Amino acid sequence: MSTAALALAGRSLRISRRQPDALITALMLPVMLMLIFVYFFGGAIDTGTTYVTYVVPGAMLLCAGFGAASTAVSVADDMRNGVIDRFRSLDVGGVPILAGHVSASVLRNLVSTVLVLAVALAIGFRPQSSAAGFLAAAGLLVAYITAISWLAAALGLLAKTPEAAGGFTFLMMFLPYPSSAFVPIDTMPGWLHGFAENQPLTPVIESLRALLLAQPAGNAPWVALGWCAAITAVAVALAGALFRRRTA
DSSP: OOHHHHHHHHHHHHHHHTOHHHHHHHHHHHHHHHHHIIIIIGGGOOOSSOHHHHHHHHHHHHHHHHHHHHHHHHHHHHHHHTHHHHHHHTTOOHHHHHHHHHHHHHHHHHHHHHHHHHHHHHTTOOOOOOHHHHHHHHHHHHHHHHHHHHHHHHHHHHOSSHHHHHHHTHHHHHTTTTTTSSSOGGGSOHHHHHHHHHSTHHHHHHHHHHHHTTOOOTTHHHHHHHHHHHHHHHHHHHHHHHHHHHHO
8 A cells, every 4th residue: 555545544544533423323333233133133033043143244244334334425525625636736646545545444444343243242242263264254354344445435436425425325234134144034035035145245244154153154255255356346446437537
């Protein structure tokens, strides 16, 4: 990563620190949703294991979705308030600007993921994986966070206002629900099975669950990585095109 991108990532993190309300919401809302699912609904859902064990991968992806939403808003705000012109006058290009936002998003999301994992351990989550399994799960999670952070940056460029950017990222926060994140897919209506089984988040969730619990993962990790790579490639290209159009 370039020096400019590192400096801009630090800027994004400092801005987050100066917005404690948004930061606390991004950190605590996934934790609260996990606790609601575990204690309000978990007793009524049969997953073949303790519900907290089943739900943790989905909670991690919820974290990533909320964090990506703040990235889209930050990018849209930069495009509106004129700071991009200042950066360009300093010979800072679009790639470092966007990479700074994405890098800060990845770091924020990793912090919120650690918080979710700590709370999950406190309420009964017991991973069974080896060190290699944990590293593989962490690598996949970083790949997913990076992918949706770049997608959020592109959506932030597409939006005209920060409020619209927040609305555009609703899909990323909604996608964990029609997947295997919170209930087994075979409990869903038949017409939903095809989408839930083949959408990008399901192989990511299944891979994280298998890696954390030392269960057979099959080809799910490779499918998940393929989705992450495809989303990243498309999002980076789209973000670059949108940035050039917005700053032309």
